[in-house]
Amino acid sequence: MTAPDPSLEAAETAFRDVLAESPARAAVLLVDVHPADAVEWLRDTEDRDRNLVFGAMPPACQASILEHADEALTQELIAPLDARLLTQVLEELPSDEAADVLIEADDRVANDALERLSPDTADALRTLLSFDPESAGGIMATDFVVTQPGERVGDVVKSVRKGADDIESEVGVFVLDQQRRPIGYLSDRALLTHTIHSPVEDVMCAPFMVAVDEDQEGVAQLMAKYGLQSVAVVDDAGGILGVISAEDAAAILEEEVDEDIALLIGVGSDQLQTRLPILVRVRQRLPLMGITVVAGLASAQILAIALGHGSEDGGGGVQQAILRYLPLIVGLAGNVGIQSSTIFVRGFATGEVDEDREWPVFFTEWVVGTLIGALCGVATWLVAGLIESRTPGLGAAVGFAVFAAVAWAAMLGGVIPIACRRLGIDPAVVAGPFLIALSDVSGSAIYIFVAREIAMR
Amino acid sequence: MTAPDPSLEAAETAFRDVLAESPARAAVLLVDVHPADAVEWLRDTEDRDRNLVFGAMPPACQASILEHADEALTQELIAPLDARLLTQVLEELPSDEAADVLIEADDRVANDALERLSPDTADALRTLLSFDPESAGGIMATDFVVTQPGERVGDVVKSVRKGADDIESEVGVFVLDQQRRPIGYLSDRALLTHTIHSPVEDVMCAPFMVAVDEDQEGVAQLMAKYGLQSVAVVDDAGGILGVISAEDAAAILEEEVDEDIALLIGVGSDQLQTRLPILVRVRQRLPLMGITVVAGLASAQILAIALGHGSEDGGGGVQQAILRYLPLIVGLAGNVGIQSSTIFVRGFATGEVDEDREWPVFFTEWVVGTLIGALCGVATWLVAGLIESRTPGLGAAVGFAVFAAVAWAAMLGGVIPIACRRLGIDPAVVAGPFLIALSDVSGSAIYIFVAREIAMR
Numbered sequence: 001m002t003a004p005d006p007s008l009e010a011a012e013t014a015f016r017d018v019l020a021e022s023p024a025r026a027a028v029l030l031v032d033v034h035p036a037d038a039v040e041w042l043r044d045t046e047d048r049d050r051n052l053v054f055g056a057m058p059p060a061c062q063a064s065i066l067e068h069a070d071e072a073l074t075q076e077l078i079a080p081l082d083a084r085l086l087t088q089v090l091e092e093l094p095s096d097e098a099a100d101v102l103i104e105a106d107d108r109v110a111n112d113a114l115e116r117l118s119p120d121t122a123d124a125l126r127t128l129l130s131f132d133p134e135s136a137g138g139i140m141a142t143d144f145v146v147t148q149p150g151e152r153v154g155d156v157v158k159s160v161r162k163g164a165d166d167i168e169s170e171v172g173v174f175v176l177d178q179q180r181r182p183i184g185y186l187s188d189r190a191l192l193t194h195t196i197h198s199p200v201e202d203v204m205c206a207p208f209m210v211a212v213d214e215d216q217e218g219v220a221q222l223m224a225k226y227g228l229q230s231v232a233v234v235d236d237a238g239g240i241l242g243v244i245s246a247e248d249a250a251a252i253l254e255e256e257v258d259e260d261i262a263l264l265i266g267v268g269s270d271q272l273q274t275r276l277p278i279l280v281r282v283r284q285r286l287p288l289m290g291i292t293v294v295a296g297l298a299s300a301q302i303l304a305i306a307l308g309h310g311s312e313d314g315g316g317g318v319q320q321a322i323l324r325y326l327p328l329i330v331g332l333a334g335n336v337g338i339q340s341s342t343i344f345v346r347g348f349a350t351g352e353v354d355e356d357r358e359w360p361v362f363f364t365e366w367v368v369g370t371l372i373g374a375l376c377g378v379a380t381w382l383v384a385g386l387i388e389s390r391t392p393g394l395g396a397a398v399g400f401a402v403f404a405a406v407a408w409a410a411m412l413g414g415v416i417p418i419a420c421r422r423l424g425i426d427p428a429v430v431a432g433p434f435l436i437a438l439s440d441v442s443g444s445a446i447y448i449f450v451a452r453e454i455a456m457r
Numbered sequence: 458m459t460a461p462d463p464s465l466e467a468a469e470t471a472f473r474d475v476l477a478e479s480p481a482r483a484a485v486l487l488v489d490v491h492p493a494d495a496v497e498w499l500r501d502t503e504d505r506d507r508n509l510v511f512g513a514m515p516p517a518c519q520a521s522i523l524e525h526a527d528e529a530l531t532q533e534l535i536a537p538l539d540a541r542l543l544t545q546v547l548e549e550l551p552s553d554e555a556a557d558v559l560i561e562a563d564d565r566v567a568n569d570a571l572e573r574l575s576p577d578t579a580d581a582l583r584t585l586l587s588f589d590p591e592s593a594g595g596i597m598a599t600d601f602v603v604t605q606p607g608e609r610v611g612d613v614v615k616s617v618r619k620g621a622d623d624i625e626s627e628v629g630v631f632v633l634d635q636q637r638r639p640i641g642y643l644s645d646r647a648l649l650t651h652t653i654h655s656p657v658e659d660v661m662c663a664p665f666m667v668a669v670d671e672d673q674e675g676v677a678q679l680m681a682k683y684g685l686q687s688v689a690v691v692d693d694a695g696g697i698l699g700v701i702s703a704e705d706a707a708a709i710l711e712e713e714v715d716e717d718i719a720l721l722i723g724v725g726s727d728q729l730q731t732r733l734p735i736l737v738r739v740r741q742r743l744p745l746m747g748i749t750v751v752a753g754l755a756s757a758q759i760l761a762i763a764l765g766h767g768s769e770d771g772g773g774g775v776q777q778a779i780l781r782y783l784p785l786i787v788g789l790a791g792n793v794g795i796q797s798s799t800i801f802v803r804g805f806a807t808g809e810v811d812e813d814r815e816w817p818v819f820f821t822e823w824v825v826g827t828l829i830g831a832l833c834g835v836a837t838w839l840v841a842g843l844i845e846s847r848t849p850g851l852g853a854a855v856g857f858a859v860f861a862a863v864a865w866a867a868m869l870g871g872v873i874p875i876a877c878r879r880l881g882i883d884p885a886v887v888a889g890p891f892l893i894a895l896s897d898v899s900g901s902a903i904y905i906f907v908a909r910e911i912a913m914r
Contacts, residue, residue: 034683036682036683036684157649160646160649160650161649161650170644170645170646170686187627187645188627188644188645188646188649189617189627189645191649192614192617192618192645192648192649193617193618217806221806221807221808224707224708224711225493225808226491226493227493227704229627246703246704246707247684247703250681250703250707250710251681253707253710253711254681254710256806257714257806259885260802260803260806260885261718263883263885263886263888263889264795264798264799264802264885264888264889265889265890266889266890288889288890288891289890291890291891291894292890292893292894292897294894295894295895295897295898296897298898299787299897299898299901299902302898302901302902302905303780303783303901303905306902306905306906306909307776307779307905307909319764319776319777319780320776320777320780323760323776323777323780323781323783324780326760326780326783326784327783327784327787327897327901330756330784330787330788331787331791331893331894331897334788334791335890335893338721341721342721345717345721346717349674349678349713349714349717350678351678351682426720428716428717428720428721429720431720431721432720432721432722432723432745433722433723433745433746433748433749433792434745434748436749436788436792437748437749437751437752437788438752440749440752440753440756440784440788441752441755441756441759444756444759444760444784445756445759445763448759448760448763448764449763452763452764
C-alpha cells in the first residue's frame with residue numbers, strides 16, 4: 001500500500017483532468033477520497049484552483065480536510081473564507097481541531113466567527129485558545145464523555161452512544177468524583193467486555209492525568225511510555241478540563257522529532273518542509289550559515305596570529321594565507337551537504353518525498369543550496385578580500401571556492417540519498433559521515449585548485 | 458507527571474532499600490509497579506540482582522516486564538531462564554510479543570520451549586518467527602477476533618468478551634468473506650455505539666490491509682497517514698494472517714527515527730543507547746570515524762599535490778605541511794561533538810536522559826569521545842608521521858591535536874545541551890551548527906598551538 005497505489009494514482013489523474021475544466025466538479029470527486037489523500041492532492045494544486053475546489057466543498061468535507069492539513073495549508077485554505085463560511089466549518093470540527101483552525105485565521109474573521117457560534121461552543125474555544133498551543137491545554141479536546149461511581153457499564157455505553165457524533169473517539173470514558181476529579185478510567189474495550197450491569201467502580205482502572213500547563217512533549221512521552229489510549233487534562237484543583245488521545249500524542253512526537261532534527265542541521269525551527277518556497281528556505285537557513293561563516297573567518301584569524309601574519313611575501317606566505325581558509329570552505333560545504341541529505345532521509349522516512357517527488361525536491365534543494373553558496377561566497381569574498389588585501393586574489397578565490405564547494409555539496413546531498421534508495425541501500429547509512437567525508441575531500445580539492453589559479457599566479 | 462514524580466521516586470528508593478536485603482522481597486514490591494517503571498528500575502540494577510529479582514516474580518509479571526523491555530534488556534532478563542520457566546512466560550504473552558522474546562532467547566532453549574507449548578501456540582509462533590522481523594509479518598499479532606457478514610453487533614461483542622484475555626486489545630474486529638479476506642472493519646467504538654441488533658455489514662467501514670512482506674516502516678507510515686487503529690496483514694491470496702495495532706506502529710516510527718539519526722551521526726545502526734557499555738559504544742563508532750580519518754589524510758595529500766610537496770624547507774614549508782591537516786582535525790572534532798550533542802538532544806526528547814542521569818551520561822559520553830580521540834590520535838600520528846617524515850614532529854603534533862580537539866569537542870557536546878536545558882533554552886537550537894562552529898574554531902586553535910610547539914621549534 002505504500003508503494004504508489006495504482007487505483008489512487010488513477011483517481012488523482014482523474015481529479016486533475018476534471019480540475020482543469022471545472023473546480024466545482026473536481027470538488028465533488030474529492031468528497032469520496034480519504035481526506036489524508038485529498039490533502040496531498042490539494043497541496044500539489046495551484047493556489048487559485050485549490051481555493052476554488054475547497055470553497056466548492058460542503059462544510060463537513062472541508063472540516064475533514066482541515067483535520068488532516070498542516071498549519072501552513074490550513075492557513076492558505078481558510079484565508080478566502082468569510083466569518084459565516086468559517087463558522088460552518090468550525091461547527092463540524094471537534095473542539096481541539098476547531099481551535100487549531102482558529103489560530104490560523106485572520107484575527108477579525110476569527111472573532112466574528114466566534115460571535116456566530118453557540119455561546120457554549122464559543123466559550124469552550126476561547127478557553128482552548130487561552131492556553132499555550134504547545135501545552136496540554138493547547139492540544140486537548142473538550143468533547144468527551146464522563147461518568148460517576150455508582151453508574152453501571154450499560155449507562156456509560158448509553159452516554160457514549162448519545163454523544164457519538166460529537167465526542168473525540170477512541171479516548172474512552174473518565175470516571176469523576178463530586179469535584180469532577182478523575183478517579184477512574186474505562187477504555188472502549190473495557191466497556192465492551194464487561195456486562196452492562198457491572199458498576200463502573202468495579203471495572204475501571206487508574207486514570208492518568210497531566211496538568212493543563214504541562215509541555216506537549218512531556219505529555220506525549222508519558223503516553224508513549226505507559227502505552228496510554230488517553231490522558232485527562234486537569235486544572236490546579238485536579239478537576240478535568242479535557243482529554244488527549246494517543247493519536248494526537250503520536251503526531252506530537254513526530255512533530256517534535258522533526259523540529260529537533262531541523263534545528264540540529266540548522267534549517268530553522270520549522271518542520272522539514274520540502275514544499276516551502278525556495279526563498280523562504282534560503283532565509284530560514286541563512287542565520288546559521290552566518291554563524292559558520294563567522295567561525296570560519298575567526299579560525300583564519302587565529303591561525304594567522306599563531307603562525308605570524310604573512311611573515312614572508314614569497315609563495316610560502318600566499319600558501320599559508322590560502323590554507324587558513326580551509327576550515328571555512330569545508331565547514332560551509334559540509335553543513336549544506338548534511339542539510340540536504342538529512343532532508344531526503346527524513347522525507348523518505350515520513351513518506352513526504354515519495355518516488356514521484358524525488359527529482360523535483362532534488363532540484364529545489366539544490367537551488368536552495370546553490371543560492372546559499374552564492375550569498376556566503378559574496379560575503380566571504382568581501383570580508384576575506386578586505387582582511388587579506390596583501391594577497392591579491394585571495395578574497396575572490398575564497399568566495400568562488402565557497403560558492404563552488406557548497407553547490408557541489410548540495411548536489412551530493414541530494415544525489416547520494418536518491419541513488420542509495422534506488423540501489424536498495426538505507427540512505428541514512430551513507431548520508432552522514434560518509435557524505436561529510438566526501439564533501440570535505442572534494443571541498444578541499446575545489447578550493448585549492450581555484451586558489452592556485454586565482455591567487456598564486 | 459514528567460517532572461520527576463515524588464511518589465514514584467520514593468517507591469524506587471524503597472525498592473532499592475529492600476533489594477539490598479532481599480531480592481525476593483523486592484520482586485514482591487515490583488508486582489504493584491507499572492511495568493514501564495519497573496523496566497527502568499531494573500535497567501539501573503546490577504546484573505546479578507536484576508536476575509534474582511526477575512526470577513522471583515510470577516510469570517504473568519515477568520511477561521508484562523518483557524512487554525515493556527527493549528531487545529537488549531529482554532535478552533539479559535531471559536538468559537538465566539530454562540525452557541520450563543521460559544514457557545511459563547511465553548504462555549502469558551500475546552503472540553507478537555512472545556515471538557519477540559523467543560528471538561532473544563538461546564536457540565536451544567527457544568526450541569525446547571516451543572516443544573512444551575500447546576501445538577497451536579507453537580505453530581503460530583513458528584510462523585511468526587519465519588517472517589523478517591522488520592516486515593509486517595514480523596510485527597503482527599495473531600490473536601484477534603473476526604466475524605462474518607450476516608452476524609450482528611451483539612454476536613461480535615460476545616466473541617470479543619469471550620476472547621478478552623487472549624486477544625490484542627484496541628485493534629477492533631475485521632469482517633471476513635468466505636476466503637478469510639477482510640471486507641470490513643469494526644472499531645471498538647463502532648461496536649459500542651451501534652445497537653446489538655445491527656447487522657455487521659451495515660455498520661462496518663472499509664478495512665486497511667498490508668502485505669505480509671511489507672516493510673514495517675511503510676506499514677507505520679500508512680497507519681499514521683490515515684490515523685488507523687489497526688491494519689490487517691494479508692497473504693498473497695488476500696487472506697488475513699494477523700493484525701497490527703496503532704500503538705505498535707507508533708513504537709516503530711520512534712524506533713526508525715532513532716535508527717536514522719544514529720546512522721546520520723555515525724554511531725552505528727543501534728538505537729541511541731546511553732546505557733550500552735563504553736567499549737561497545739566506541740566500537741560502534743570507530744568504522745565511521747575511520748572514514749573521516751581516511752578522508753582527512755586524503756585531503757592533506759590533495760593539498761600537498763596541488764601546492765607542491767614541501768617546495769621549500771623554510772618555515773613556509775612546515776607551515777604549509779601543518780595547515781594541510783586542518784580539515785582532518787576539525788572534521789574529527791566536529792563529528793564527535795555532534796554525536797554527543799545529538800545523543801543528548803534525543804535523550805532529553807525521549808525521556809531516556811532525565812535530570813538524574815544527565816551527569817552520569819555526560820561522563821560516559823565524554824569517556825567514549827576521549828577514547829575515540831585517543832585511538833584516532835594514535836592512528837593519525839603513525840600515518841601522518843610516516844607521510845610527513847621530512848617535517849619532524851608533525852605526525853606527533855597532528856596526533857596529539859586530534860586527541861585534544863576530539864576530547865574537547867566531546868566535552869562541549871555534552872556540556873552545551875545540559876547547560877541549555879538548565880537555562881530553559883531548547884538544546885537543539887544550540888547543539889547543531891553553533892556547536893560545530895565552536896568546535897571548528899577551538900579545534901583549529903588547539904591544533905595550531907600544539908603544532909607550533911611541537912613541529913615549528
